[in-house]
Amino acid sequence: MSDLLAGLLLIITIMLQSGVASRITFLSGAADLILLFIAAWGLQGQTKRIWLWTVLAGFFASLLSAMPLYAPFFGYLFITVLSQIIKRRFWESPVLAMLIVVFLGTLVQHIIYYFVLIFTGTGIDWQESLNMVTLPSLLINLVLAFPVYIVIREIALIIKPESALR
Amino acid sequence: MKKLFSSGSLRTLLIVLIIAGVFLLSIGGYLTPLYNFSLSPLISTQSWLSMRYIALRDFFTSPRDVASLRERNSELEVQVSQLQSQIIQLQEQLSQSEILYALLDFARTNPQHEYVAATVIGREISPFIQYVIIDKGVNHGLRYGMPVVTQQGLVGRIDAVIANAARVQLISDANSTVNVQLQSGKIEAQLRGSITGEVTLEMIPQDAILEAGEVILTSGLGGNYPANIFIGQVISVRKLENALFQTASVQPIIAFDSLNAVLVISNFDAVDTSPLIP
Numbered sequence: 001m002s003d004l005l006a007g008l009l010l011i012i013t014i015m016l017q018s019g020v021a022s023r024i025t026f027l028s029g030a031a032d033l034i035l036l037f038i039a040a041w042g043l044q045g046q047t048k049r050i051w052l053w054t055v056l057a058g059f060f061a062s063l064l065s066a067m068p069l070y071a072p073f074f075g076y077l078f079i080t081v082l083s084q085i086i087k088r089r090f091w092e093s094p095v096l097a098m099l100i101v102v103f104l105g106t107l108v109q110h111i112i113y114y115f116v117l118i119f120t121g122t123g124i125d126w127q128e129s130l131n132m133v134t135l136p137s138l139l140i141n142l143v144l145a146f147p148v149y150i151v152i153r154e155i156a157l158i159i160k161p162e163s164a165l166r
Numbered sequence: 167m168k169k170l171f172s173s174g175s176l177r178t179l180l181i182v183l184i185i186a187g188v189f190l191l192s193i194g195g196y197l198t199p200l201y202n203f204s205l206s207p208l209i210s211t212q213s214w215l216s217m218r219y220i221a222l223r224d225f226f227t228s229p230r231d232v233a234s235l236r237e238r239n240s241e242l243e244v245q246v247s248q249l250q251s252q253i254i255q256l257q258e259q260l261s262q263s264e265i266l267y268a269l270l271d272f273a274r275t276n277p278q279h280e281y282v283a284a285t286v287i288g289r290e291i292s293p294f295i296q297y298v299i300i301d302k303g304v305n306h307g308l309r310y311g312m313p314v315v316t317q318q319g320l321v322g323r324i325d326a327v328i329a330n331a332a333r334v335q336l337i338s339d340a341n342s343t344v345n346v347q348l349q350s351g352k353i354e355a356q357l358r359g360s361i362t363g364e365v366t367l368e369m370i371p372q373d374a375i376l377e378a379g380e381v382i383l384t385s386g387l388g389g390n391y392p393a394n395i396f397i398g399q400v401i402s403v404r405k406l407e408n409a410l411f412q413t414a415s416v417q418p419i420i421a422f423d424s425l426n427a428v429l430v431i432s433n434f435d436a437v438d439t440s441p442l443i444p
Binding site for chain 2 (some may be wrong): 015017018019022023025027028029030032034061064065066067071072110113114117121122123124128129132133137
């Protein structure tokens with residue numbers, strides 16, 4: 001039951017990302033709710049199944065996205081690795097851990113996007129992508145990090161994290 | 167005579183005369199000050215009693231009135247909120263109808279094409295690229311490469327398609343290239359997007375005379391898009407002496423951020439030139 005709810009939450013997050021969050025832009029940057037979901041979920045309690053949700057989220061996001069070479073998949077995979085490392089270092093201050101994961105995760109994900117696009121022949125300027133896409137996206141993600149963490153934490157408590165996240 | 171003026175009859179007569187006199191004085195208004203003087207204590211007393219009664223009545227009856235008024239107020243608030251939601255629904259329907267009428271008008275003015283109307287249901291999750299997702303797919307006759315337009319102009323082309331949805335690459339995407347012509351001078355050039363969604367005109371010959379405000383249309387060259395679809399206008403021209411070509415900034419006619427409904431040209435077969443590219 002808890003797995004079903006977690007899966008449902010993941011699907012809702014992907015739909016919200018595509019239908020709502022991507023339309024709300026600051027300069028050319030936009031929030032990444034899937035990244036925030038994975039980061040917040042990875043920082044909750046015992047999270048052995050976070051790998052399953054990361055793979056599923058990355059798979060669905062890659063299907064939905066036009067980014068080549070499954071770039072979203074690898075971006076989200078990195079965020080899960082990062083969240084598991086950071087969680088052990090900052091277990092006493094999860095909000096700080098969330099901010100660090102979101103900050104580093106957004107940067108690394110955008111670096112992956114940048115190099116994938118360069119590799120596939122899209123001519124983009126790194127300064128323009130940094131100023132107009134990455135930094136605005138980073139700002140939005142950091143602003144949303146705390147509320148998303150609180151929501152995911154409450155949901156994780158509701159659906160019994162000791163069974164859902166193990 | 168003695169009998170006539172007996173004490174009883176005289177008293178009666180006197181009473182009658184007094185009553186008649188008082189009556190006549192009253193009619194004549196001569197007793198008004200007397201009335202006022204004598205009635206004012208009564209009126210004051212009556213007022214005091216009446217006010218106390220009203221106060222007592224209000225004390226016992228007002229709570230019930232307030233409760234009923236509150237109930238009525240809440241009922242009216244519910245009605246107002248229902249009416250407001252109805253207004254919002256009607257406004258949404260009206261805006262959708264306006265969009266559909268505009269699309270229908272465009273389809274009527276371009277009868278050489280067959281159109282499939284679709285609603286934009288999502289956008290690309292990566293901010294680096296410019297794509298939208300529409301709610302029509304293979305089941306509705308859509309295929310890879312079909313051009314997508316609105317009543318205003320060119321939107322892009324279908325990049326991927328599944329049974330009931332399709333992904334559209336916008337002309338503002340960094341990977342998009344559209345062969346265009348300028349309406350005035352028949353100058354041919356290429357329209358390219360960028361990661362920020364800005365659109366520029368490239369490959370304009372150096373000897374071409376270009377001015378702000380010139381209209382840009384598709385040329386049909388390359389076989390990716392039909393010819394003569396409106397794209398936008400030139401904003402500014404950048405001409406460097408040592409460059410091979412001029413470039414120009416373009417204001418697209420489509421507001422890609424607020425794209426809600428589109429038309430897919432379903433009877434246009436795009437030519438796939440990718441095998442020819444080395």
